[in-house]
Amino acid sequence: xxxxxxxxxADLHALRAFGAQGKGVVRPAFSEADIASRRWLxxxxxxxxxxxxxxxxxxxxGLAEGKGLLLGSHSDTQPEGGWLDGxxxxxxxxxxARASRExxxxxxxxxxxxxxxxxxxxxxxxxxxxxxxxxxxxxxLADAGGTTFAAARAALPGEGGPGPGAFTRYLELHxxxxxxxxxxxxxxGVVTAIVGARQFTATLTGQQNHxxxxxxxxxxxxxxxxxxxAGRLDKAFAPLVTxxxxxxxxxxxxxxxxxxIVPGRVRFSVQWRDASAERLADMEEAARECLAVVAAETxxxxxxxxxxxxxxxxxxxxxxxACADGATAAAAGKWRRMPSxxxxxxxxVARVLPTGMLFVPSIGGVSHxxxxxxxxxxxxxxxxxxxxxxxxxx
Amino acid sequence: xxxxxxxxxADLHALRAFGAQGKGVVRPAFSEADIASRRWLxxxxxxxxxxxxxxxxxxxxGLAEGKGLLLGSHSDTQPEGGWLDGxxxxxxxxxxARASRExxxxxxxxxxxxxxxxxxxxxxxxxxxxxxxxxxxxxxLADAGGTTFAAARAALPGEGGPGPGAFTRYLELHxxxxxxxxxxxxxxGVVTAIVGARQFTATLTGQQNHxxxxxxxxxxxxxxxxxxxAGRLDKAFAPLVTxxxxxxxxxxxxxxxxxxIVPGRVRFSVQWRDASAERLADMEEAARECLAVVAAETxxxxxxxxxxxxxxxxxxxxxxxACADGATAAAAGKWRRMPSxxxxxxxxVARVLPTGMLFVPSIGGVSHxxxxxxxxxxxxxxxxxxxxxxxxxx
Numbered sequence: 001x002x003x004x005x006x007x008x009x010a011d012l013h014a015l016r017a018f019g020a021q022g023k024g025v026v027r028p029a030f031s032e033a034d035i036a037s038r039r040w041l042x043x044x045x046x047x048x049x050x051x052x053x054x055x056x057x058x059x060x061x062g063l064a065e066g067k068g069l070l071l072g073s074h075s076d077t078q079p080e081g082g083w084l085d086g087x088x089x090x091x092x093x094x095x096x097a098r099a100s101r102e103x104x105x106x107x108x109x110x111x112x113x114x115x116x117x118x119x120x121x122x123x124x125x126x127x128x129x130x131x132x133x134x135x136x137x138x139x140x141l142a143d144a145g146g147t148t149f150a151a152a153r154a155a156l157p158g159e160g161g162p163g164p165g166a167f168t169r170y171l172e173l174h175x176x177x178x179x180x181x182x183x184x185x186x187x188x189g190v191v192t193a194i195v196g197a198r199q200f201t202a203t204l205t206g207q208q209n210h211x212x213x214x215x216x217x218x219x220x221x222x223x224x225x226x227x228x229x230a231g232r233l234d235k236a237f238a239p240l241v242t243x244x245x246x247x248x249x250x251x252x253x254x255x256x257x258x259x260x261i262v263p264g265r266v267r268f269s270v271q272w273r274d275a276s277a278e279r280l281a282d283m284e285e286a287a288r289e290c291l292a293v294v295a296a297e298t299x300x301x302x303x304x305x306x307x308x309x310x311x312x313x314x315x316x317x318x319x320x321x322a323c324a325d326g327a328t329a330a331a332a333g334k335w336r337r338m339p340s341x342x343x344x345x346x347x348x349v350a351r352v353l354p355t356g357m358l359f360v361p362s363i364g365g366v367s368h369x370x371x372x373x374x375x376x377x378x379x380x381x382x383x384x385x386x387x388x389x390x391x392x393x394x
Numbered sequence: 395x396x397x398x399x400x401x402x403x404a405d406l407h408a409l410r411a412f413g414a415q416g417k418g419v420v421r422p423a424f425s426e427a428d429i430a431s432r433r434w435l436x437x438x439x440x441x442x443x444x445x446x447x448x449x450x451x452x453x454x455x456g457l458a459e460g461k462g463l464l465l466g467s468h469s470d471t472q473p474e475g476g477w478l479d480g481x482x483x484x485x486x487x488x489x490x491a492r493a494s495r496e497x498x499x500x501x502x503x504x505x506x507x508x509x510x511x512x513x514x515x516x517x518x519x520x521x522x523x524x525x526x527x528x529x530x531x532x533x534x535l536a537d538a539g540g541t542t543f544a545a546a547r548a549a550l551p552g553e554g555g556p557g558p559g560a561f562t563r564y565l566e567l568h569x570x571x572x573x574x575x576x577x578x579x580x581x582x583g584v585v586t587a588i589v590g591a592r593q594f595t596a597t598l599t600g601q602q603n604h605x606x607x608x609x610x611x612x613x614x615x616x617x618x619x620x621x622x623x624a625g626r627l628d629k630a631f632a633p634l635v636t637x638x639x640x641x642x643x644x645x646x647x648x649x650x651x652x653x654x655i656v657p658g659r660v661r662f663s664v665q666w667r668d669a670s671a672e673r674l675a676d677m678e679e680a681a682r683e684c685l686a687v688v689a690a691e692t693x694x695x696x697x698x699x700x701x702x703x704x705x706x707x708x709x710x711x712x713x714x715x716a717c718a719d720g721a722t723a724a725a726a727g728k729w730r731r732m733p734s735x736x737x738x739x740x741x742x743v744a745r746v747l748p749t750g751m752l753f754v755p756s757i758g759g760v761s762h763x764x765x766x767x768x769x770x771x772x773x774x775x776x777x778x779x780x781x782x783x784x785x786x787x788x
Contacts, residue, residue, distance in 0.1 A: 342604065
């Protein structure tokens with residue numbers, strides 16, 4: 001089985017034309033461009049000798065005969081999306097399935113999941129397909145304009161389609177959407193896990209005062225408390241983290257937010273992501289301890305409000321091994337194992353099938369942006385790594 | 395000359411009734427309550443044998459015969475003000491002037507400046523009187539509702555009035571509006587200088603990124619840059635400051651201010667106040683150097699935007715000495731020399747007359763608030779210190 005790079009690139013550019021806008025693409029789930037592209041994709045699958053099926057959630061399958069691998073990703077985009085994102089993985093899946101069939105190889109099927117980008121929910125199509133979200137609940141999700149998933153999917157009628165039991169494993173190729181591979185001048189990433197995340201919102205309440213008449217020693221300045229906390233957080237995280245761990249204070253509001261008033265209150269988010277559930281828990285303990293120390297040492301009141309947690313998703317060891325072998329075949333010395341910092345359809349599929357993922361670089365780490373781009377040689381390296389991994393697992 | 399505490403307290407409560415609301419007072423410049431209170435004040439001056447005059451800016455004088463001291467403050471309030479604030483200094487001035495006249499002592503005059511609280515400008519009445527702001531320019535200042543100073547002052551017609559040349563020196567008694575005296579359980583503060591202030595707005599521009607896919611080592615996180623700056627600022631200021639120096643980061647805005655996005659930009663104010671012009675300048679140099687170091691070490695771009703500076707105002711040494719003797723007489727062992735962290739009419743008057751100031755404690759440091767309060771014994775200590783200082787200087 002030998003995937004054909006020229007045919008793959010030609011199909012990738014053909015898909016790009018649906019919703020093209022400048023260098024980018026506007027093709028949100030169930031938009032006119034998305035529906036047209038899904039019909040085109042089904043026709044390409046049929047032309048390749050696969051059986052095209054659309055399920056009730058709008059997921060498009062190209063099915064080989066017999067139980068085998070499922071490859072895919074999603075072809076919907078952000079409201080202002082890049083041309084690769086999930087489209088890359090869908091067209092690479094089409095090419096590998098087609099090449100295997102041409103070569104009389106093992107059965108390999110393809111899928112484009114729907115609404116990965118969250119016009120309605122988040123990873124909606126794969127969430128329904130993996131059985132985690134009942135269709136009647138998905139139907140009640142609405143986009144920013146009030147259109148429901150139920151109303152939107154009526155424009156692309158489908159029913160039935162294969163369940164997870166029809167397949168042995170799932171592989172997904174995707175752009176990295178971060179700068180790691182591009183910075184390292186590497187061509188392929190083998191995903192070991194999709195990271196989990198935790199977040200809380202903290203409020204520090206000090207004493208609002210006149211910025212001229214209140215001596216430093218008598219202040220309870222909430223911004224100073226925040227700076228104290230942020231410094232302690234880095235020190236507390238240092239012994240816990242790996243080079244892949246990330247943490248972010250992304251949102252911060254000061255009250256009353258006036259130059260001549262000692263700030264009485266600061267509210268901010270703390271978010272951290274890692275592939276290890278244990279590390280995520282250890283970091284939460286450390287972060288809460290930092291807040292407690294700031295409160296004890298300054299007299300500022302510290303409260304933790306809204307909090308959420310998303311567990312990490314480990315990739316299947318056999319899939320990781322096959323992806324590593326595929327990466328070695330396609331890009332020897334220019335690939336690495338790495339966690340995925342972003343969520344993918346693979347997160348949902350991993351609930352029901354052994355799953356693996358491959359990345360190719362994003363130039364400058366740019367994604368969800370018209371400027372998103374990947375070198376052509378790297379796109380092809382990703383295709384060939386996927387093909388080799390699929391051959392090994394079949 | 396012996397000021398009469400009972401008469402002083404009675405007059406202070408009489409003035410409180412104009413615009414009283416709960417424990418506080420609503421008596422902004424040229425409001426109905428303010429105009430009524432200024433007419434009442436003029437009548438009290440006349441009753442004390444002084445000559446009442448209202449000048450074009452709405453400043454009310456009670457004039458003794460012959461060149462001598464001027465004592466006073468302001469009797470307008472914030473939109474929601476405390477009952478003491480400047481009213482204390484006006485009524486103390488009335489009582490000392492009255493007592494001196496009754497005792498056949500030296501000529502002592504009184505004043506209530508207009509619009510100290512800035513309904514229209516800032517310290518407007520004393521700014522016009524000291525010749526720093528021409529009346530025709532003041533006339534164009536407008537309040538938040540669009541009413542001009544010109545239109546407002548038509549309701550309290552006045553013209554002429556004495557110029558600074560009619561007086562030898564100026565003394566002002568005021569509440570501290572900060573927590574220093576109350577915390578130290580002292581009764582009187584002798585002001586050595588009214589602090590100056592400097593402020594700039596800084597913008598740190600890093601790189602906005604996905605909070606999941608961007609490794610820590612590749613981030614230019616503007617909030618992290620801010621935390622770095624704030625920590626360096628405290629270290630850089632430490633060898634420069636005195637216990638009276640204050641500095642505040644009171645306003646801070648983060649862009650795009652979302653928990654899952656590495657912040658690309660932070661804009662914040664840095665303000666510092668001190669009685670020494672040299673120290674203010676040294677601190678500015680240190681603050682700008684901290685920004686430069688953060689920029690050099692992180693690659694984050696640092697820019698300084700809007701900046702302003704207000705020079706410190708030293709009090710006259712003879713006035714300070716007399717106030718110190720007065721404080722010793724009225725509150726031996728329970729007073730201190732201190733800078734004023736807030737602006738006062740004395741800032742303007744000091745341009746044209748040797749000037750001194752006395753403080754009494756504000757309970758909890760609370761001011762510009764209905765809850766503002768001072769113990770009665772401390773009010774009387776302030777009156778007696780002012781009387782003794784005035785006697786010594788006359």
